[in-house]
Amino acid sequence: MTEIGIGIVGGGYMGKAHAVAMSSVGAVFNTALRPRLEMICARSTASAQWYRHAYGFARATDDWRVLVADPKVEAIVIASPQDTHREIALAAFALNKPVFCEKPLGASLSDSQIMTKASVGHISMVGFNYIRTPASQFARQLISQGAIGDITWFRGEHTEDFLADPKSPATWRTSGEANGTMGDLAPHMINGALALIGPITSLVADVETVHQARPEGTVTNDDHGQVMCRFANGAMGQMYFSRISHGRKMGFAYEITGTKGAIKFDQEDQNALWLYTADEPEATRGFRKILIGPAHPDYENFCQGPGHGTGYQDQIIIEARDFLQAIETQTPVWPTFQDGLDVTQVVAAALASSRTKAWVDVQPA
Amino acid sequence: MTEIGIGIVGGGYMGKAHAVAMSSVGAVFNTALRPRLEMICARSTASAQWYRHAYGFARATDDWRVLVADPKVEAIVIASPQDTHREIALAAFALNKPVFCEKPLGASLSDSQIMTKASVGHISMVGFNYIRTPASQFARQLISQGAIGDITWFRGEHTEDFLADPKSPATWRTSGEANGTMGDLAPHMINGALALIGPITSLVADVETVHQARPEGTVTNDDHGQVMCRFANGAMGQMYFSRISHGRKMGFAYEITGTKGAIKFDQEDQNALWLYTADEPEATRGFRKILIGPAHPDYENFCQGPGHGTGYQDQIIIEARDFLQAIETQTPVWPTFQDGLDVTQVVAAALASSRTKAWVDVQPA
Amino acid sequence: MTEIGIGIVGGGYMGKAHAVAMSSVGAVFNTALRPRLEMICARSTASAQWYRHAYGFARATDDWRVLVADPKVEAIVIASPQDTHREIALAAFALNKPVFCEKPLGASLSDSQIMTKASVGHISMVGFNYIRTPASQFARQLISQGAIGDITWFRGEHTEDFLADPKSPATWRTSGEANGTMGDLAPHMINGALALIGPITSLVADVETVHQARPEGTVTNDDHGQVMCRFANGAMGQMYFSRISHGRKMGFAYEITGTKGAIKFDQEDQNALWLYTADEPEATRGFRKILIGPAHPDYENFCQGPGHGTGYQDQIIIEARDFLQAIETQTPVWPTFQDGLDVTQVVAAALASSRTKAWVDVQPA
Amino acid sequence: MTEIGIGIVGGGYMGKAHAVAMSSVGAVFNTALRPRLEMICARSTASAQWYRHAYGFARATDDWRVLVADPKVEAIVIASPQDTHREIALAAFALNKPVFCEKPLGASLSDSQIMTKASVGHISMVGFNYIRTPASQFARQLISQGAIGDITWFRGEHTEDFLADPKSPATWRTSGEANGTMGDLAPHMINGALALIGPITSLVADVETVHQARPEGTVTNDDHGQVMCRFANGAMGQMYFSRISHGRKMGFAYEITGTKGAIKFDQEDQNALWLYTADEPEATRGFRKILIGPAHPDYENFCQGPGHGTGYQDQIIIEARDFLQAIETQTPVWPTFQDGLDVTQVVAAALASSRTKAWVDVQPA
Ligand SMILES: NC(=O)C1=CN([C@@H]2O[C@H](COP(=O)(O)OP(=O)(O)OC[C@H]3O[C@@H](n4cnc5c(N)ncnc54)[C@H](O)[C@@H]3O)[C@@H](O)[C@H]2O)C=CC1
Ligand SMILES: NC(=O)C1=CN([C@@H]2O[C@H](COP(=O)(O)OP(=O)(O)OC[C@H]3O[C@@H](n4cnc5c(N)ncnc54)[C@H](O)[C@@H]3O)[C@@H](O)[C@H]2O)C=CC1
Ligand SMILES: NC(=O)C1=CN([C@@H]2O[C@H](COP(=O)(O)OP(=O)(O)OC[C@H]3O[C@@H](n4cnc5c(N)ncnc54)[C@H](O)[C@@H]3O)[C@@H](O)[C@H]2O)C=CC1
Ligand SMILES: NC(=O)C1=CN([C@@H]2O[C@H](COP(=O)(O)OP(=O)(O)OC[C@H]3O[C@@H](n4cnc5c(N)ncnc54)[C@H](O)[C@@H]3O)[C@@H](O)[C@H]2O)C=CC1
Known part of the structure; x- marks a missing residue:
C-alpha cells in the first residue's frame, strides 16, 4: 500500500466529486496506490480553505502553480473551467506529473492539440464518466x-x-x-x-x-x-x-x-x-x-x-481507480488526452x- | 340513416382492415352514412371470391374497372399496391366518386402530383392511420x-x-x-x-x-x-x-x-x-x-x-368515420390527396x- | 355462411360493445355463423329505438321477454344490470336459446347457482373479456x-x-x-x-x-x-x-x-x-x-x-367469435356459466x- | 473538525459498505465528526488483516471484545451475522459507546428486546438503508x-x-x-x-x-x-x-x-x-x-x-452521516433500536x- 499525494484544481461540482472519489477508491477497489488528499486549489483563498476543510485536504492554495509545483503533490486532477485546462496540464507534464483532466479536454481544438502533444510520454486521462x-x-x-x-x-x-x-x-x-x-x-x-x-x-x-x-x-x-x-x-x-x-x-x-x-x-x-x-x-x-x-x-x-445500483459518484470512483492504475503501471488507460482530442x-x-x-x-x- | 355502397380494391392486409372498419364504423360512431359492403376486387377471381365471402361483401370482381364503374359502388377504397393507385383514383374521380387511397399516395412524385390535381373538386383521403x-x-x-x-x-x-x-x-x-x-x-x-x-x-x-x-x-x-x-x-x-x-x-x-x-x-x-x-x-x-x-x-x-385501450383496427374505423363524413358533408377532411402530396x-x-x-x-x- | 339472429338486452356500455362486436366478428374471423343484428332491448322504448338506429338493429323493444321469445332472435346477449341476469337467462334457456351473459354471472351466489343449473345442456358463456x-x-x-x-x-x-x-x-x-x-x-x-x-x-x-x-x-x-x-x-x-x-x-x-x-x-x-x-x-x-x-x-x-396492437373492443370480438363457435359446434367454450359460478x-x-x-x-x- | 475512531465488526458485504461510507461521508456531507478507520474485526486473523489492508483500517482483530474495549474505538458498527448482534451491542453500551447495528436488530424477538432495553440512554441506530x-x-x-x-x-x-x-x-x-x-x-x-x-x-x-x-x-x-x-x-x-x-x-x-x-x-x-x-x-x-x-x-x-443518480453505497453514506450526527448532538436519530424492535x-x-x-x-x- 503506497500512498500518492493528490492535488485537485477546483473545488466545485467536479472538484468535490473527485475529492470524494479519492477518499473512497482505495476501500472500494483495494487499489495498489492509496490517495492522500494533499492540496486543493480554488480561485480565492477563502473558498480554497473552505474546500480543504470540507473535503479533508491537508493544504489549500489559490494558485494552481503552487499546487502543481508542490513536491508532495504527485498527481493532478484538473476540475476547473475549460479555459484553465491547457496551462495547468502543460505545467504538470513539464514536471512529469500524471494529469487527470475534466472534459472537454481543451477550451478549443488548438488547446486540445497542444495538450495532447504535451501528454506524449506522460500519464493522462480525460473525465468521460458516463x-x-x-x-x-x-x-x-x-x-x-x-x-x-x-x-x-x-x-x-x-x-x-x-x-x-x-x-x-x-x-x-x-x-x-x-x-x-x-x-x-x-x-x-x-x-x-x-x-x-x-x-x-x-x-x-x-x-x-x-x-x-x-x-x-x-x-x-x-x-x-x-x-x-x-x-x-x-x-x-x-x-x-x-x-x-x-x-x-x-x-x-x-x-x-x-x-x-x-x-x-x-x-x-x-x-x-x-x-x-x-x-x-x-x-x-x-x-x-x-x-x-x-x-x-x-x-x-x-x-x-x-440490481442494488450504482450512482453518479461511483462513476468518478471508477475513473479514479483507472487513473491510479495508469500511474502505478505507467501504462496509459483509456481515455487518454489523445482520446479527448478525437x-x-x-x-x-x-x-x-x-x-x-x-x-x-x-x-x- | 342513408346507406352508401362501398367498393374496396384489394383484400389483403389493408383491404381486410377497411372491410372490418366499414362493417363497424356505423355502430361505433352512429354515422349519418351507413356503409354497405358492395363489391371487393382482387387480382384473381378466386381470391376476390374468397374475400367476398370472408368479409361479407355482396359481390366480387378481379377487375377494378368493373368495381369503379359499378353504379352501386358509391365510394372507393384503394387498398392495392402503390403502382395501382393512380389509375384507379383517376378512374373514380372521372365518375365523381369519392376515393380513400392507402398510403403512399402514388408510386412516384409524378403519380402523386397527377392524382392530387385530379382530386380537386372531389372527396379524397389518404390512409395515414397512425x-x-x-x-x-x-x-x-x-x-x-x-x-x-x-x-x-x-x-x-x-x-x-x-x-x-x-x-x-x-x-x-x-x-x-x-x-x-x-x-x-x-x-x-x-x-x-x-x-x-x-x-x-x-x-x-x-x-x-x-x-x-x-x-x-x-x-x-x-x-x-x-x-x-x-x-x-x-x-x-x-x-x-x-x-x-x-x-x-x-x-x-x-x-x-x-x-x-x-x-x-x-x-x-x-x-x-x-x-x-x-x-x-x-x-x-x-x-x-x-x-x-x-x-x-x-x-x-x-x-x-x-385506459381500456384502442388498437390498430380502431384507427381504421376512425379513418372510415372521417371519410364518410367528408362524403356526407361534401367537405374535405384532412388528410386529403394534397396532404399526401406534401x-x-x-x-x-x-x-x-x-x-x-x-x-x-x-x-x- | 349461415346467418344467426342476435338479440341484445341492454344498449349501454356493454350493449354497444357487443353490438359492434357482432357487426365485425364475421369479417375479422371469417366465422361460419354470421350475426344479424335482429333486436335490441332497453328499459324505455325511446332508448331502445335510439340504440336500434345507432347500432343498426332491425328492431327494438323495451321488454326483454319479447326479445327472448322472438323467433328471429336465435342467440341472446345479456348486457343489462346484474339483477336482470337470472330471469333473462332462464327464459332463454327455457326456449333452448344460447346465452352470453355479462359478468358477474348473477346478482348473488344463489342467482348464479340457479343460472348455472339451468344452463346445463345449453350453450352459455360469461363475459370475462380481459x-x-x-x-x-x-x-x-x-x-x-x-x-x-x-x-x-x-x-x-x-x-x-x-x-x-x-x-x-x-x-x-x-x-x-x-x-x-x-x-x-x-x-x-x-x-x-x-x-x-x-x-x-x-x-x-x-x-x-x-x-x-x-x-x-x-x-x-x-x-x-x-x-x-x-x-x-x-x-x-x-x-x-x-x-x-x-x-x-x-x-x-x-x-x-x-x-x-x-x-x-x-x-x-x-x-x-x-x-x-x-x-x-x-x-x-x-x-x-x-x-x-x-x-x-x-x-x-x-x-x-x-406490435400494432389490439384494444378493448377487440376482446369483445374474440368473445363473439367463441360464442358463435360454441353455438355452431354445439360444444361449450370456456368460460361457461359453470366457470362464472366458480x-x-x-x-x-x-x-x-x-x-x-x-x-x-x-x-x- | 473532530476525528472519531470507528470500529467495524465484520468485513464482508456490509462491513465493506460501512468502511467505504466512513471513508467518504466527511467529504460528502462536510460532517462535524470525521471518521478515522481505527479497527476492523473478522472471524479469523487472516481475514481481519486482509480487510484492514483493503479498506484502510489502522488495526485489525479477530475478537470483537478487543475492538469494543479499545479506547481509540469510539463508535461501533456491527456488520456481522445476526446471532452476534446482541452480545456486541450490549458490550458496547456497557462502555457507553454508540452502536450502529445492521438489520435485523437481534436474532430473535427476545434478543431485540434485550438490545433495545440496553440502548436506552445511548446512541443506537439500525441499518435500514433502503x-x-x-x-x-x-x-x-x-x-x-x-x-x-x-x-x-x-x-x-x-x-x-x-x-x-x-x-x-x-x-x-x-x-x-x-x-x-x-x-x-x-x-x-x-x-x-x-x-x-x-x-x-x-x-x-x-x-x-x-x-x-x-x-x-x-x-x-x-x-x-x-x-x-x-x-x-x-x-x-x-x-x-x-x-x-x-x-x-x-x-x-x-x-x-x-x-x-x-x-x-x-x-x-x-x-x-x-x-x-x-x-x-x-x-x-x-x-x-x-x-x-x-x-x-x-x-x-x-x-x-x-437525474444523475445515487446508488446503493450512497444510502450507507447517508446512514453514516446520521449516525455521526446522532453522536455529535447526543440526540437519537431515526431509526434507533426501538424502531428496530417495532x-x-x-x-x-x-x-x-x-x-x-x-x-x-x-x-x-
Ligand atoms: N464530467 C462531468 O460530469 C462534468 C464535468 N465538468 C467539467 O468540470 C470542470 C469544472 O466544472 P465545475 O466543477 O462544474 O465548475 P464549478 O464552477 O462548480 O467549479 C470550478 C472550480 O474551479 C475553480 N477555479 C476557477 N478558475 C480557477 C483558476 N484559474 N485556478 C484555480 N481554480 C480555479 C473555482 O474556484 C471552482 O472551485 C469543467 O471543465 C467542466 O466542463 C463539469 C460538470 C460535470
Ligand atoms: N396504412 C397502413 O398501415 C398500411 C398501408 N399499406 C398500404 O396498403 C396498400 C395495400 O398493401 P397490403 O394490403 O399490405 O397488400 P397485400 O399484398 O396484403 O394486398 C394487396 C391486395 O391488392 C390486390 N391487388 C393487387 N394488384 C391488383 C390489381 N391490379 N387490381 C386489383 N387488385 C389488386 C391483391 O389481390 C391483394 O388482395 C399499399 O398501398 C400499402 O402501402 C399496407 C400496410 C399497412
Ligand atoms: N365486461 C366488462 O368489461 C363490463 C361488463 N359490464 C357488465 O355489463 C352489464 C351492463 O352494464 P353497463 O353496460 O355498464 O350498464 P349501462 O347502464 O351502461 O347499460 C345498461 C343497459 O341495460 C338496460 N336495462 C336496464 N334494465 C333493463 C331491463 N330490466 N330490461 C331491459 N333492459 C334493461 C338499460 O336500458 C341500458 O341500456 C352489467 O352486468 C355489468 O356488470 C359493465 C361494464 C364493463
Ligand atoms: N442493510 C443491508 O442491505 C444488508 C444487511 N446485511 C446484514 O449485515 C450483517 C452482515 O451480513 P453480511 O455482510 O452479508 O455477511 P458476510 O458473511 O458478508 O460478512 C460477515 C462478516 O462478519 C464476520 N464475523 C462473523 N462472525 C463473527 C464474530 N463472531 N466476530 C467477529 N466477526 C464475525 C465475518 O468474518 C465476516 O467478515 C447481517 O446482520 C446482515 O443481516 C447483509 C446484507 C445487506
Whole structure:
C-alpha cells in the first residue's frame, strides 16, 4: 500500500466529486496506490480553505502553480473551467506529473492539440464518466463480442434542461464556445459513440442558439445541435445535444441496432441495459431489461447484490481507480488526452458543418 | 340513416382492415352514412371470391374497372399496391366518386402530383392511420393549444424489423422505390411531423440499402434512411426510418420539445402519451404517463372506461368515420390527396439529398 | 355462411360493445355463423329505438321477454344490470336459446347457482373479456407449457379509480352487493387467477367501504377488498380489488412467479407481456418485454403486423367469435356459466372471510 | 473538525459498505465528526488483516471484545451475522459507546428486546438503508404533507431471487429463523411500511418453505411469506417477501394510494418516484415519473445535477452521516433500536399468524 499525494484544481461540482472519489477508491477497489488528499486549489483563498476543510485536504492554495509545483503533490486532477485546462496540464507534464483532466479536454481544438502533444510520454486521462457505468461498459463488451452483429445504426443524445427556461439568466455558461452545448455536453456522447461504434468519418450538423436574449445578457454560444454521421464501420448515426430539453435531466442515451439484435440505454435509469437478440423464437422475443449486477463490469466492488445500483459518484470512483492504475503501471488507460482530442475533432467538424451547411470529413486526430 | 355502397380494391392486409372498419364504423360512431359492403376486387377471381365471402361483401370482381364503374359502388377504397393507385383514383374521380387511397399516395412524385390535381373538386383521403390514435390527436391538440410552448425540437421515427434478418428473402417489397423504407414507411412519420409541427422547409438525408444480397434476389430499394431538417416555424428535427431495426415492431415514435414542456409518444404503447410541463414546482416535475380515455379525442366512442385501450383496427374505423363524413358533408377532411402530396414532396427531397449529399429545400407541394 | 339472429338486452356500455362486436366478428374471423343484428332491448322504448338506429338493429323493444321469445332472435346477449341476469337467462334457456351473459354471472351466489343449473345442456358463456387479450392468452399458454416451471406465487389486482374522488356522488353503483368492488370488479381478476393458476382452495379477505358518505346518498357496498389465498397447486397468492385506486384506470394486472421464471402483465399496456426465464446466462437475464403479434393467440386476425396492437373492443370480438363457435359446434367454450359460478364462489368466500375475520375454504362450485 | 475512531465488526458485504461510507461521508456531507478507520474485526486473523489492508483500517482483530474495549474505538458498527448482534451491542453500551447495528436488530424477538432495553440512554441506530434513498425520503415527505390525502391502501414487497433456483445449495442462510426471508428481508419493507404509513395494528400472514430439499442440506427457514394488515390510521395493506422471486434483484417496492393521489416506487429504479395527483384536469392526469435531484432530500450532497443518480453505497453514506450526527448532538436519530424492535414485533406477529392461521394483533413494541 503506497500512498500518492493528490492535488485537485477546483473545488466545485467536479472538484468535490473527485475529492470524494479519492477518499473512497482505495476501500472500494483495494487499489495498489492509496490517495492522500494533499492540496486543493480554488480561485480565492477563502473558498480554497473552505474546500480543504470540507473535503479533508491537508493544504489549500489559490494558485494552481503552487499546487502543481508542490513536491508532495504527485498527481493532478484538473476540475476547473475549460479555459484553465491547457496551462495547468502543460505545467504538470513539464514536471512529469500524471494529469487527470475534466472534459472537454481543451477550451478549443488548438488547446486540445497542444495538450495532447504535451501528454506524449506522460500519464493522462480525460473525465468521460458516463461511459464508465457498469451498464455502458457491458454494452461495449456485448458489441465487441458480436452479440448484436454488425452495427447498422446508432442514435445518441446528451440532453439536459438546465437552460430550458428562457427566463434563466445568462451566466458564464452562456458564452464561450467551449461552454456551449457542443463544447460542454456533446463530448460525453461523442466519446460514447466512438467507444461503442468506432471512429466517425463524416458528418453534417446543425447548431443554434434558441434563446439569444436572456435576463442579464446575450447568449453567445449554442443551446442545441444535431448531427448526422457515418462511422468507419459503415454504420449510420444521428446525435442530438441540448441544454434546453425540458424534462431531460441526464439524457445520456443511446440506441444501437446491429444485424443480430439491438441495445438501448438511458442514463436516467443507469442500472439497466436493454438487449434484444433476434435468435429467440418469434413468440418470446423482446427487449429484455437487464438489471446490472456482479455479472457486469466494475459492479461487484460496489455491491454484491444485483440490481442494488450504482450512482453518479461511483462513476468518478471508477475513473479514479483507472487513473491510479495508469500511474502505478505507467501504462496509459483509456481515455487518454489523445482520446479527448478525437472527441474535440468531431465537435470541431460539427461546428464547421453547421457553418457551411455541408457534409464534412472528420480529420483523424 | 342513408346507406352508401362501398367498393374496396384489394383484400389483403389493408383491404381486410377497411372491410372490418366499414362493417363497424356505423355502430361505433352512429354515422349519418351507413356503409354497405358492395363489391371487393382482387387480382384473381378466386381470391376476390374468397374475400367476398370472408368479409361479407355482396359481390366480387378481379377487375377494378368493373368495381369503379359499378353504379352501386358509391365510394372507393384503394387498398392495392402503390403502382395501382393512380389509375384507379383517376378512374373514380372521372365518375365523381369519392376515393380513400392507402398510403403512399402514388408510386412516384409524378403519380402523386397527377392524382392530387385530379382530386380537386372531389372527396379524397389518404390512409395515414397512425396519426389518428386518440393519443396522437391529443398531442396535436396540446401543441396547438400551446401546452408545451414554441416547438424547438422534433424527433420522429418509423422503425420496424420485418426485414432485419439478412436471411429474409427478397420479395416485391425489396424492389421499387415506392416499396422501400422511404417510400413505404417514412410517409407515416413524415405526415406525423407535418401534422404535429408544420411544414418542413429544408432537409439533408442519408439513405441506404444495408442488405443488398438476399436469398432469392438482389435488393434494389432502401433498408433505412435518416433525415435532419428544419421546420417553417424554426424548429430543428431528426427522423429515422427503417425496416431493419431489430426489436422494433411498430416504432412510430416521436419526442417533441417546446419552450414550456415536452411530449413523448411511442405507437408500441399507443394508449399512453407522456407530457412534461415546466410549470410545476421543481420537486414534483416529471414526465407524466397519461392513459388515454374519454377525455381525449375519438376515444369515448370505443369505450367509456379510460385506459381500456384502442388498437390498430380502431384507427381504421376512425379513418372510415372521417371519410364518410367528408362524403356526407361534401367537405374535405384532412388528410386529403394534397396532404399526401406534401408528404411525397418531403420523401422526394430526402432521396434527392441523399444522392447529392447536400441540404435541399423542400418544394411546396 | 349461415346467418344467426342476435338479440341484445341492454344498449349501454356493454350493449354497444357487443353490438359492434357482432357487426365485425364475421369479417375479422371469417366465422361460419354470421350475426344479424335482429333486436335490441332497453328499459324505455325511446332508448331502445335510439340504440336500434345507432347500432343498426332491425328492431327494438323495451321488454326483454319479447326479445327472448322472438323467433328471429336465435342467440341472446345479456348486457343489462346484474339483477336482470337470472330471469333473462332462464327464459332463454327455457326456449333452448344460447346465452352470453355479462359478468358477474348473477346478482348473488344463489342467482348464479340457479343460472348455472339451468344452463346445463345449453350453450352459455360469461363475459370475462380481459383474460381474452392475446397477451393473457399467451400467458396461459406459457404457464401450461411449463415455461416458468411450477407456480409458487401469484399477485393479481383489478383496480380502477372511477370512485376515488370522495366527492363523486352516490349512484346505483354504490349500493347492492353485486355492484360493489367485490361483486363487480373482482370477478374479472378472480377468473383470471383461476384461468392462469387453477382453483383456489382457501382464502382470507378484508373488504371495506372507505367513503360511506357521498353527495346524494350513503354507500352500502364496498370500495375495495384484499385477499390472501392458496391455490390447489400449492401456490400462494394475493389479490387486491378497488374502485378508489387513484391513477389506475384499467388496473387488471398480475405477476406470476414459478420455479423457472416469471411473468408480468398490466392491462394498461395490454399489448405487452413481460417474461423472465432463468435459463439465460446471468449477465443477459432480464424481464423481456414481448410485443404481441401474429405469433400469439388470436392476434393475426386483427392485424398482420406485430406490435400494432389490439384494444378493448377487440376482446369483445374474440368473445363473439367463441360464442358463435360454441353455438355452431354445439360444444361449450370456456368460460361457461359453470366457470362464472366458480368465480362467484370465490367472491362469496371472500365476503364471508371478511365478516368472520378468518381463513375460509372455498366451496367447489 | 473532530476525528472519531470507528470500529467495524465484520468485513464482508456490509462491513465493506460501512468502511467505504466512513471513508467518504466527511467529504460528502462536510460532517462535524470525521471518521478515522481505527479497527476492523473478522472471524479469523487472516481475514481481519486482509480487510484492514483493503479498506484502510489502522488495526485489525479477530475478537470483537478487543475492538469494543479499545479506547481509540469510539463508535461501533456491527456488520456481522445476526446471532452476534446482541452480545456486541450490549458490550458496547456497557462502555457507553454508540452502536450502529445492521438489520435485523437481534436474532430473535427476545434478543431485540434485550438490545433495545440496553440502548436506552445511548446512541443506537439500525441499518435500514433502503428507506434512506432520496426518493423514499421524498415519498415520506409527500405523504406527511398530505400530497396524496389520507392513506387508504399500501402494498409493499421485498423480493429478490438469490435462492430462486431450487438447485442452489443449502448454506447458513437456509437455516435459522433470523436468516429466513421473514427474518432477513422482510424487516426492510416492514420498516418502510411503518415509516411511510405508520404503526400496523393487526395482520394475518402465510409463510412457507418452498424448496425444502436443496443440494447439501435441508432448508429450515422460510423462502417467502405474505402478509395482509391494517394500519393504525385505518389503511389496508398487503406485503410480500421472497428470496425466490425469479427476475427480482432488488424488489424493495411499494404502491400507496390516498384519497387525493398515489405514489409508486421500485428500488430497482431507485432514482425515480412516481406521483399521481387527482387535482389535474382529467385530460392531463397521469403518474409522473419524477427524477430525483437537488430538490429532494439528501441528493445535492452527492451531485448537483438532477437525474444523475445515487446508488446503493450512497444510502450507507447517508446512514453514516446520521449516525455521526446522532453522536455529535447526543440526540437519537431515526431509526434507533426501538424502531428496530417495532419491526421485529411485526415479524414475530406474522410468524405467529402463519402458525395459527388467524389474524393477530401486533403488540406495541
Ligand atoms: N464530467 C462531468 O460530469 C462534468 C464535468 N465538468 C467539467 O468540470 C470542470 C469544472 O466544472 P465545475 O466543477 O462544474 O465548475 P464549478 O464552477 O462548480 O467549479 C470550478 C472550480 O474551479 C475553480 N477555479 C476557477 N478558475 C480557477 C483558476 N484559474 N485556478 C484555480 N481554480 C480555479 C473555482 O474556484 C471552482 O472551485 C469543467 O471543465 C467542466 O466542463 C463539469 C460538470 C460535470
Ligand atoms: N396504412 C397502413 O398501415 C398500411 C398501408 N399499406 C398500404 O396498403 C396498400 C395495400 O398493401 P397490403 O394490403 O399490405 O397488400 P397485400 O399484398 O396484403 O394486398 C394487396 C391486395 O391488392 C390486390 N391487388 C393487387 N394488384 C391488383 C390489381 N391490379 N387490381 C386489383 N387488385 C389488386 C391483391 O389481390 C391483394 O388482395 C399499399 O398501398 C400499402 O402501402 C399496407 C400496410 C399497412
Ligand atoms: N365486461 C366488462 O368489461 C363490463 C361488463 N359490464 C357488465 O355489463 C352489464 C351492463 O352494464 P353497463 O353496460 O355498464 O350498464 P349501462 O347502464 O351502461 O347499460 C345498461 C343497459 O341495460 C338496460 N336495462 C336496464 N334494465 C333493463 C331491463 N330490466 N330490461 C331491459 N333492459 C334493461 C338499460 O336500458 C341500458 O341500456 C352489467 O352486468 C355489468 O356488470 C359493465 C361494464 C364493463
Ligand atoms: N442493510 C443491508 O442491505 C444488508 C444487511 N446485511 C446484514 O449485515 C450483517 C452482515 O451480513 P453480511 O455482510 O452479508 O455477511 P458476510 O458473511 O458478508 O460478512 C460477515 C462478516 O462478519 C464476520 N464475523 C462473523 N462472525 C463473527 C464474530 N463472531 N466476530 C467477529 N466477526 C464475525 C465475518 O468474518 C465476516 O467478515 C447481517 O446482520 C446482515 O443481516 C447483509 C446484507 C445487506
